[in-house]
Structure formats: C-alpha cells, structure tokens
Amino acid sequence: MKVAIFLRDLGLGGVERCAVLVGEGLAALGFEVTLVLLGGSRNLWQSRIKLVKVVDLSGQWQPLKPWTWLSGWRAARNIVREHDVVIAGTFLLPLYMAYAASMGLGKRVIGWVHGPFFELDAFARMNRVHRAACQFVYRRLKELVFVSNHARNSMARWLEMPPRDTWAVLPNFVDEQQVTPQLVEREMGLALRLLFVGRIAEEKQPHLWLDTLVALNIKGVSAQLTIVGDGPLEAELKKQVQERGLLAQVEFAGRRDNVGDYLAQADVLLLTSNFEGCPLVVLEAMPMGVLIASTNAGGVYELFGERRSDFVVEAATAEALASLIVTQQAQRMKLQNFLIKRADQYSQAHSLQQWSALLRPPSVSQNA
Structure with a gap:
C-alpha cells in the first residue's frame, strides 16, 4: 500500500517529527511512504530518514506566485494518482493541496490533526479566509486522525458539529531510538x-x-x-x-x-x-x-x-x-x-499497529 503525507517542509517542528517517525515506522511494516514537501525544500531529518521517499514540490508550487499554482497542482495530483492514501500532515497548505489534488480521483484522503483547533483559533485568531477554507475542507473529509481525545472534541466545537465515527484518535508515541538513562536516587542539596x-x-x-x-x-x-x-x-x-x-x-x-x-x-x-x-x-x-x-x-x-x-x-x-x-x-x-x-x-510498536490497522481495510489485512 502506498501512502503520501503532504507537509510544508521537514523542519524541526513536532508535526514534521511525527511525519518522519510514523512514515519510517510504516515503511518498516511494508508500506511505501512518500513525504511530499510543498512549502520549502528544508529537510532537517535526513539522518532519521532511511526508508521513506521525500519529494520536493516547493519549486513548482509557490503560494505567493499564482502563475505556479497550476503546475504545482498538477505535480501534486500526479503523486496522488500514484498512491492509495493521501494524508494532509497539517492544516493550511498541506490540507488545501491534499484536498484539491485528490478531487475526482476516488482516493482516500485523511486529515491529520495535531492540535486543538477551537483553542488555537481563539488564541491566534486565524485569518477569516483561512478559517473558512479549513473548516470547509475538514467538514468534507470523511476521515480525520487526532493525536488526543481533547483535539478531537476541540475540532467538533470548532466545526460546530458532533464528532464523527470516522474520526480516529491515534496518540503520538515514544521514539524507540530514544536512549533512556537508568534511574538513580537524586542527591540531596543539589539545585x-x-x-x-x-x-x-x-x-x-x-x-x-x-x-x-x-x-x-x-x-x-x-x-x-x-x-x-x-x-x-x-x-x-x-x-x-x-x-x-x-x-x-x-x-x-x-x-x-x-x-x-x-x-x-x-x-x-x-x-x-x-x-x-x-x-x-x-x-x-x-x-x-x-x-x-x-x-x-x-x-x-x-x-x-x-x-x-x-x-x-x-x-x-x-x-x-x-x-x-x-x-x-x-x-x-x-x-x-x-x-x-x-x-x-505509548510504545512505537503499539501505535504503528494502530496506524497499520487504520490504513489497511480489513479485507486487505486478511489477504496480506
């Protein structure tokens, strides 16, 4: 099964780290995973990327240059055609492009939601155009994946609708490559x-x-x-x-x-x-x-x-x-x-099995 995750770029943010860890984990389970960069060519995760493919479309699609929109959309649409599942790794550009590039192709599109949108919008006061556009797309995506129940409930408040049965909660997980020190009793008197x-x-x-x-x-x-x-x-x-x-x-x-x-x-x-x-x-x-x-x-x-x-x-x-x-x-x-x-x-193995079950329909899992 081929999975494409749309991102802005691969900076050091939590969203990017999640995409790399989940992507690499799924690739180890036999998925073909592509990380699609839309907003920049930065890749600060090269040392951790071994199995996934990274495709940079930022040179073809530049949001502030309208004359690039058509060629960027076509490039993204070609990627969508080649994959079974498309995941919008975050909101704004990745969300818009995942939705627009998949229209009419019958592909499975999933929105990955990392934060509580109701609280985020109340704090940052999202641009009215972007608020309307994001709400429009999120209401039309059948499947959303949230990192917490709180984020799921927050989205329902933000969209002013009850949570759907197809809204899944898959928490982030502990990186297996993280080295954990052995616990020792703390010395008294130290700061x-x-x-x-x-x-x-x-x-x-x-x-x-x-x-x-x-x-x-x-x-x-x-x-x-x-x-x-x-x-x-x-x-x-x-x-x-x-x-x-x-x-x-x-x-x-x-x-x-x-x-x-x-x-x-x-x-x-x-x-x-x-x-x-x-x-x-x-x-x-x-x-x-x-x-x-x-x-x-x-x-x-x-x-x-x-x-x-x-x-x-x-x-x-x-x-x-x-x-x-x-x-x-x-x-x-x-x-x-x-x-x-x-x-x-919150082990990596447990979380990746949840991702695998989500992405592979029961019929596919049984035949695999």
Missing part, C-alpha cells in the same frame, strides 16, 4: 534542574518559567532553568532574566536536535502552554523518568491517566507550578516509576 523545550512564544507563556523560579526561591528551593529552543520572545525573555537578577539560574541553550541529552540531565520538565494536542516532549520525558509540571493545556492531561493531579495544575500560576514541583520531590521515585510504566502505553 533542581528545570527544563523547557519548545518555542519561546506567547502561547507557551514564558513568563511562567521565570515566575516559577522566583516562587521556588521564595520557598527556599534552589533551582536552575535550561531553555532549549528559540522564538519571537527570546530577546524579551533574556532582558527579563537580566532585570530580575536571574542570570545565574537561567541558561539559554538555543535550538537543539539532541533534546534527549538535555532531558537526561533534567529533574523536572516545565510545560506551560495555553493549549497542546499530544506534546512529544512529554512523551520523550516519560520513559526517562523526568517529572513533568504542566499547565492544564488540553491533551497533555490524557498522558497521565488517573495520576493527572500529580503532574498538571488547574491554575496556570507560578505559585501552583512551584507548589506542585515541591510536592513531587517528596515522592520522586514513585512518580518516576509511574511515568516509565505509563510510557509503555
């Missing part, structure tokens, strides 16, 4: 090592990182914060670090592709987002036994099951996060063991 991984942007609420450090200081808890990532608020955040006298407690590591090395050195992962679908960094932290202190950012709470209150605060405040972090230290080993066992439910 807590806090870590944030992601974009330094408004939706991540970076003010909470510094406020949480200050709240821990007030509680007499020594802590260090490492920030892995970059973004539009980086300069402003560095300025605040200096003004608040936190230079000795904060390290800006910049954008990195070796996130696992930083997780291996961390005690607590901070997740302070306004909204999330199924955050990959949490799935990376769980098998390492890294504690998580998170805001109630939608789909993240599903990862912890019945132990939600041990990792998620209901009020997005520094005091709540600091109190949670302090409470966690009293039962560190217990919580670490829970996270490691919980990570088994």
Whole structure:
C-alpha cells in the first residue's frame, strides 16, 4: 500500500517529527511512504530518514506566485494518482493541496490533526479566509486522525458539529531510538534542574518559567532553568532574566536536535502552554523518568491517566507550578516509576499497529 503525507517542509517542528517517525515506522511494516514537501525544500531529518521517499514540490508550487499554482497542482495530483492514501500532515497548505489534488480521483484522503483547533483559533485568531477554507475542507473529509481525545472534541466545537465515527484518535508515541538513562536516587542539596523545550512564544507563556523560579526561591528551593529552543520572545525573555537578577539560574541553550541529552540531565520538565494536542516532549520525558509540571493545556492531561493531579495544575500560576514541583520531590521515585510504566502505553510498536490497522481495510489485512 502506498501512502503520501503532504507537509510544508521537514523542519524541526513536532508535526514534521511525527511525519518522519510514523512514515519510517510504516515503511518498516511494508508500506511505501512518500513525504511530499510543498512549502520549502528544508529537510532537517535526513539522518532519521532511511526508508521513506521525500519529494520536493516547493519549486513548482509557490503560494505567493499564482502563475505556479497550476503546475504545482498538477505535480501534486500526479503523486496522488500514484498512491492509495493521501494524508494532509497539517492544516493550511498541506490540507488545501491534499484536498484539491485528490478531487475526482476516488482516493482516500485523511486529515491529520495535531492540535486543538477551537483553542488555537481563539488564541491566534486565524485569518477569516483561512478559517473558512479549513473548516470547509475538514467538514468534507470523511476521515480525520487526532493525536488526543481533547483535539478531537476541540475540532467538533470548532466545526460546530458532533464528532464523527470516522474520526480516529491515534496518540503520538515514544521514539524507540530514544536512549533512556537508568534511574538513580537524586542527591540531596543539589539545585533542581528545570527544563523547557519548545518555542519561546506567547502561547507557551514564558513568563511562567521565570515566575516559577522566583516562587521556588521564595520557598527556599534552589533551582536552575535550561531553555532549549528559540522564538519571537527570546530577546524579551533574556532582558527579563537580566532585570530580575536571574542570570545565574537561567541558561539559554538555543535550538537543539539532541533534546534527549538535555532531558537526561533534567529533574523536572516545565510545560506551560495555553493549549497542546499530544506534546512529544512529554512523551520523550516519560520513559526517562523526568517529572513533568504542566499547565492544564488540553491533551497533555490524557498522558497521565488517573495520576493527572500529580503532574498538571488547574491554575496556570507560578505559585501552583512551584507548589506542585515541591510536592513531587517528596515522592520522586514513585512518580518516576509511574511515568516509565505509563510510557509503555505509548510504545512505537503499539501505535504503528494502530496506524497499520487504520490504513489497511480489513479485507486487505486478511489477504496480506
């Protein structure tokens, strides 16, 4: 079976990582997988791509040059003809092209939804034209795949319609190539090592990182914060670090592709987002036994099951996060063991079997 996943490009974002991991996993199971780049030729995943095919159409299709639209559409349509299933890896350009290039061909088209659209649109206020276009396409796609139940319910709210039976939930999974260190008892008296991984942007609420450090200081808890990532608020955040006298407690590591090395050195992962679908960094932290202190950012709470209150605060405040972090230290080993066992439910093998069952109709699976 041939599967094409439409993307903008292959940057270091979570969507791109999901596409590479799922694509490579499906290829190992016998699928022929093609990643189709529409918005740029960037490929930062070459070291992880062994089995999937990458096709760059960004030279033929350029959204700001209308005279390229026809040739780009034809190129995408030729790819659709050659594949059994087309997956729109994200919204906007990949969604539009997957839908437009498949019209009239009778191909199976699936929309892959990584985030909670109702919350995302409420926060970012999507352009009215794009909002209408995305809603138009999503309403007409029979099949959607969501990374969390929260994202599924959020889409239903955004489209003002009940969830369909053909809307599946397939969470992200733990990368098998991730090396997990052996748990050791933490030495007393050492500063807590806090870590944030992601974009330094408004939706991540970076003010909470510094406020949480200050709240821990007030509680007499020594802590260090490492920030892995970059973004539009980086300069402003560095300025605040200096003004608040936190230079000795904060390290800006910049954008990195070796996130696992930083997780291996961390005690607590901070997740302070306004909204999330199924955050990959949490799935990376769980098998390492890294504690998580998170805001109630939608789909993240599903990862912890019945132990939600041990990792998620209901009020997005520094005091709540600091109190949670302090409470966690009293039962560190217990919580670490829970996270490691919980990570088994998000294994790569289990998730890929779900993907395989979704993509292969029962008749195909029985005849294979």
